[in-house]
Amino acid sequence: xxxxxxxVLLLEEHTAPLVSVWCWYKVGxxxxxxxxxxxxxxxEHMNFKGTTNIPRHEVKGIIEQFGxxxxxxTWLDQTTYLETASRDALDRMLFIEAERMGRCxxxxxxxxxxxxxxxxxxxGGENDPDxxxxxELVATAFKAHPYRHPTIGWLSDLETMTRDDLxxxxxxxxxxxxxxxxxxxxxxxxxxxxxxxEHFGGFAPGGPLTRRRTQEPRQTGERRLVIRKEGxxxxxxxxxxxxxxxxxxxxxxxxxxxxxxxxxxANLWTAFRVPPPQRSARLYKAVVERGLASSLHGAMLPTAxxxxxxxxxxxxxxxxxxxxxxxxxxxxxxxxxxxxxxxELARAKRQLHAQMVFDADSxxxxxxxxxxxxxxxxxxxxxxxxxxxxxxxxxxxxxxAALLFTPSNRTIGxxxxxxxxxxxxxxxxxxxxx
Amino acid sequence: xxxxxxxxxxxxxxxAVITARxxxxxxxxxxxxxxxxxxxxxxxxxAGASFLLSRVLDRGTTSRSGHEIAEALENRGVSLSLxxxxxxxxxxxxxxxxxxxxxxxxxxxxxxxxxxPEGELATRRGQALTSLLQDAExxxxxxxxxxxxxxxxxxxPYGRPIKGTAxxxxxxxxxxxxxxxxxxxxxxxxxxxxxxxxxPARVEACASAVLGxxxxxxxxxxxxxxxxxxxxxxxxxxxxxxxxxxxxxxxxPSIARSDRSYFAFMLMxxxxxxxxxxxxxxxxxxxxQGMAYSVWSSFDASTIPGPFMVRAGVDAGNVExxxxxxxxxxxxxxxxxxxxxxxxxxxxxxxxSMPRTLETNxxxxxxxxxxxFFGLGLDYDQRLxxxxxxxxxxxVNAAAAALDPAHATVxxxxxxxx
Numbered sequence: 001x002x003x004x005x006x007x008v009l010l011l012e013e014h015t016a017p018l019v020s021v022w023c024w025y026k027v028g029x030x031x032x033x034x035x036x037x038x039x040x041x042x043x044e045h046m047n048f049k050g051t052t053n054i055p056r057h058e059v060k061g062i063i064e065q066f067g068x069x070x071x072x073x074t075w076l077d078q079t080t081y082l083e084t085a086s087r088d089a090l091d092r093m094l095f096i097e098a099e100r101m102g103r104c105x106x107x108x109x110x111x112x113x114x115x116x117x118x119x120x121x122x123x124g125g126e127n128d129p130d131x132x133x134x135x136e137l138v139a140t141a142f143k144a145h146p147y148r149h150p151t152i153g154w155l156s157d158l159e160t161m162t163r164d165d166l167x168x169x170x171x172x173x174x175x176x177x178x179x180x181x182x183x184x185x186x187x188x189x190x191x192x193x194x195x196x197x198e199h200f201g202g203f204a205p206g207g208p209l210t211r212r213r214t215q216e217p218r219q220t221g222e223r224r225l226v227i228r229k230e231g232x233x234x235x236x237x238x239x240x241x242x243x244x245x246x247x248x249x250x251x252x253x254x255x256x257x258x259x260x261x262x263x264x265x266a267n268l269w270t271a272f273r274v275p276p277p278q279r280s281a282r283l284y285k286a287v288v289e290r291g292l293a294s295s296l297h298g299a300m301l302p303t304a305x306x307x308x309x310x311x312x313x314x315x316x317x318x319x320x321x322x323x324x325x326x327x328x329x330x331x332x333x334x335x336x337x338x339x340x341x342x343x344e345l346a347r348a349k350r351q352l353h354a355q356m357v358f359d360a361d362s363x364x365x366x367x368x369x370x371x372x373x374x375x376x377x378x379x380x381x382x383x384x385x386x387x388x389x390x391x392x393x394x395x396x397x398x399x400x401a402a403l404l405f406t407p408s409n410r411t412i413g414x415x416x417x418x419x420x421x422x423x424x425x426x427x428x429x430x431x432x433x434x
Numbered sequence: 435x436x437x438x439x440x441x442x443x444x445x446x447x448x449x450a451v452i453t454a455r456x457x458x459x460x461x462x463x464x465x466x467x468x469x470x471x472x473x474x475x476x477x478x479x480x481a482g483a484s485f486l487l488s489r490v491l492d493r494g495t496t497s498r499s500g501h502e503i504a505e506a507l508e509n510r511g512v513s514l515s516l517x518x519x520x521x522x523x524x525x526x527x528x529x530x531x532x533x534x535x536x537x538x539x540x541x542x543x544x545x546x547x548x549x550x551p552e553g554e555l556a557t558r559r560g561q562a563l564t565s566l567l568q569d570a571e572x573x574x575x576x577x578x579x580x581x582x583x584x585x586x587x588x589x590x591p592y593g594r595p596i597k598g599t600a601x602x603x604x605x606x607x608x609x610x611x612x613x614x615x616x617x618x619x620x621x622x623x624x625x626x627x628x629x630x631x632x633x634p635a636r637v638e639a640c641a642s643a644v645l646g647x648x649x650x651x652x653x654x655x656x657x658x659x660x661x662x663x664x665x666x667x668x669x670x671x672x673x674x675x676x677x678x679x680x681x682x683x684x685x686x687p688s689i690a691r692s693d694r695s696y697f698a699f700m701l702m703x704x705x706x707x708x709x710x711x712x713x714x715x716x717x718x719x720x721x722x723q724g725m726a727y728s729v730w731s732s733f734d735a736s737t738i739p740g741p742f743m744v745r746a747g748v749d750a751g752n753v754e755x756x757x758x759x760x761x762x763x764x765x766x767x768x769x770x771x772x773x774x775x776x777x778x779x780x781x782x783x784x785x786x787s788m789p790r791t792l793e794t795n796x797x798x799x800x801x802x803x804x805x806x807f808f809g810l811g812l813d814y815d816q817r818l819x820x821x822x823x824x825x826x827x828x829x830v831n832a833a834a835a836a837l838d839p840a841h842a843t844v845x846x847x848x849x850x851x852x
Contacts, residue, residue: 015459016793060710060717061779067786084790113724116749121727123678124747127573127848230676232567263511277513279504291557294564316560317567347509354511358528360460361794420571421675431670 005177005205008196009370009379011184013363019185020084020363021093023100024371027173028077029151030305031211038153039161039169041074042118046166047081047174048072049110051099056107062096063089070096074151075268077304078375079173084364087186091195097181098199101174111163119159122152129415130235130312133227137413140225141239141308145216175206180374184367216241216306223411231417234315236293236324239411240404242309245302246377251388252400253309254300255352259344259397260335261298261311263351266385267359268301269368277351282344283311286331292319304376309404321414332405339398352389438816439792441627441802442634448648449622452641453802453812454634457795461531463630464795466803467541471523471618474591474656480606482562482598484523484618486555487611488516489562491525493554496547500554506540514541520592521736522807523618528796531631535640538628542644545619550608562603569597573847574747576672577683580845584670585687585741586661592740620650625806629795658738661687664841669757672847680750680848684760686837688742691735691808697821698829699733699742704780705772705830706763707731707744714767715744719759725752742837750850757846761839768838771831785819 001007028040050056063070068085081100083093125131135150142148152158181200183192219241243249254266262278264271278284278296287293293313300309315324359365373382403409441455476483492514493500507514510533515526525545529537569575579595586593597603624645628637664686689699707713712720712730719729726746734740748756792798792815805814 015457016789018789018793061783064710064783065779065786067783067788067790069787069790086786086789113722116724117720117727120679120725120747120749123749124727126678127747129571232571233564262508262513274515275513277508277511280501280508288561289557291560294561314564314568316564350509351511354462354530357460357462357530358511361462361796363793430672431668 002176002197002201004201004203006200007180007374008193009180009182009374010187010189010192011366011370012187012189013184013366014186016363017087017186018084018363019087019090019093019183019187020082020367021090021097022080022082022182022367022371023097024078024080024180024182024375025173026077026178026375027079028075029149030076030146031173032146032149035157036161036165036169037149037157038118038151039165040079041151041153042114042158042161043166043170044072044074044079045114045118046106046111046170047100047104049107050105052103052105054096054099063092066092076147076151076307078372080371082364082367090187090192094195094199101176101179101200102203104170106163106167106170108163111166115158118152119155122155122158125152129229129231129233130314133235133237133413133415134312136225136227137237137239137411138308140223140413141241141411142216144214145305146212146214147305147307172206173209176200176203177205178209180371182367182371184370185363219409222407226414226416228416228418230420231415232420234319234321234417235312235415236315236321236328237310237312237413238328239308239310240409241306242300242404244304244306245373245381249400249403250302251385251392252396253404255345255348255389255392255397256340256400257298257300257309258348258351259340261296263348263355265352265355265359266302267365267369268372270359270365280347282335283328283331287313287324287327290327291316292324292327302373302376321416325412335401336405339401340394342394345394345397349389353386356386438813439798439802441812443812444638446621446642446646448646450641450645450648451625451806452638453625453627453806454637455629455798455802456631456633457629457798458631461631462528462795463531463534463628463632464528464799465526465538465541466627466799467525467545468522468625468803468807469619469623470521471623472519472521473594473596474520474658475614475618476591476594476598478589480610481594481602482596483606483611483614485518485597486559486562486603486606487614488518488523489558490550490555490611491516491548492544493558494549494551495543496549498543500551503540503544507537510537512537518596520596526796534632534636538640539644545624546648548615550611552608555608555611559603562597563600566597566600566603571674573674573677573679573681576674576847577681577845580670580672580847581683581685581743581843582741584668584843584845585664585685590661591658592661618653620653621645621648622650623653625803627799627802627806629799629802660738663687664843667840667842669844669846671850671852672845673851674847675849677848679747680753680846680850682746682748682753682756682844682846683743684757684842684844685741685743686842687739688733688836689735689739690737693735695829695833696735697825698833699735700784701777701780701822701825702772702830702833703731703733703742704784705776706767709780709783714763715760718763719746719756723755723759725749725756750848753846753850757844764837764839767834771834772827774827777827777830781822785822788815788818
């Protein structure tokens, strides 16, 4: 750790001439106040738009010159930025992240231009009814904790937020003592630390930050929501309040999800790129193999505070959502009543082990995992994951099922499609002008 | 790169091509098996046949049930993906090194001896029909499918939807899928690429053991016609008034992979719609005009000229402004060409990104499979930088000349009413 509080995690990996640099900030949508929902994500966008020493027109190509890629994302507990490029770009990557930490410009015209880009991103998401249902389900499952609002924010806040709101938020949270710098790849650790000190050592610490303290009260009864909109397909979702990553019940719940819907590992960055091995999973067999759903997904994501275990299924044509719900809940009741089998747990453990091996195939993925876990509770939680998985007993998995799958802990969501108007999706492309 | 991939390529006596490359980063192996049996082999009256076959190929063989296959894969943590593009039918997965032989043998069994049980077909067909319904309300899918149909015609394999239609999927019987498999799955058409912590000799021995005795006659060739260059500009709409945002697909027929101007097109595309968050298009439409979260261009040079496409998702009120901006950028590109700096940047970016492309086992396997399909050679990764260096600015500007807005086809899907 540097004297100003910046935590630095380095890992040598010499199998390719590449380095991945991630700079993580402990600020995410859970830190947003009413009226400013979406500010963390908008700030992330603004932090790609030029700094004191990187004029706006030089942002373009600054890492591409090294064959590199860059990106960033904002989620519940964190905001992060990354570059992965050839090893000779290490100094450039550190320079970019240092500039981002302390010297972004927030030009008023850029703030306005980005407002419409973000609203476009929000509307693009709303084109997908399943995403819309997810957003509404989370908002219904939580009534007090800030996890309830979407990372992208509510539209009215995006329409009214000001440049000063954005800049104030940036100055408050972007400080070395609220950040973790992760560097993985073809590096010399000693030399790298010298460069890190040169780039980041001059920043003053921001001082202590108090994160919002609201805890979600225990849910006292089942919640339900039904969205009825024009569409072609019916979607079902269920959400259950679930343990945070540091909770002893987190890994049992992760294994429970693997039994129910197939193992995805614990990597938010890669988890949804490849479908999990799920054909022998319980819920898949209960709803997809029986023809009630065309797809099924489960998500037990690692978070700093208790979030949700979610299940979502797409109903096959003609299947009533009530029948799909009934099949899902019956399968969950069965797990609670009879527990999982030794064979299921052994398979879930093998799948998670394999998934974690597969996830370690790039410097980008490895760096992500170190930084991600650091922002939600500590990197040791990631390093300890294999041991926790191996040590989890069948009794603990069954305990997790009993904890999660009670009626008063769940929120059920339906997207019921209404018939599309005559000018809707059934229509073919038609020419309007030459 | 100072050292290349240098994969090992062998051809079995029945013509199957096996390419292997050993890496030691993780104790895992990526397998990528492909056959030229994508949507282009769909019978004219059975769009979606190859896609539906991909949904059932792993659901039973002559000696194992779908459940047994699932258990065999998933007890090893393997998630198998079966995918169909216009050209290829692919099976891809990653497994632990210790499981390589078992997993590869299972894939070979599926490829050689699928049983397509009727019950599995009914379930998979139901899923496929639901997937079609989802696509029908997705403006991005509708705009691209609309563009492909407009460019190539409804009867052309490139103009038909890869997943078929509800009617064509409903009509596909087990017998027709078995016949399609019997006709199009043959060892001399198969290319298997294996990359990971496994010695090439082990790969070759395993492939010989499970594929070597497979005999098959020749498969009929697929003749694809090229799309005619549109004589005039066309703007088509797919009204989807219940949607929040409109999707624009703006395109032309482009070039084949074998075209001499391929690398010029690659560089031109990178400058126009790829480099640093969408190239010139991203700079204008996203960065300066703030109209779209995503805007980019791409092209699909294949055995025939595939589409060159510009894509953007925008508010309905900005559709016409966005199309005008794309027009302007294309006019500008055709009129004044790319700059020397842009050429250098894109060339450097494409060459320089090779280590990232080739970092993972799956990335290498995909690269080698592509090289095999187009006959690019085992040293393609080493030759690529030189091939890019040989392209001149005049070559790139000549490639841009093909993108004349006066001959563009534009499809807008979403809540847009002109």
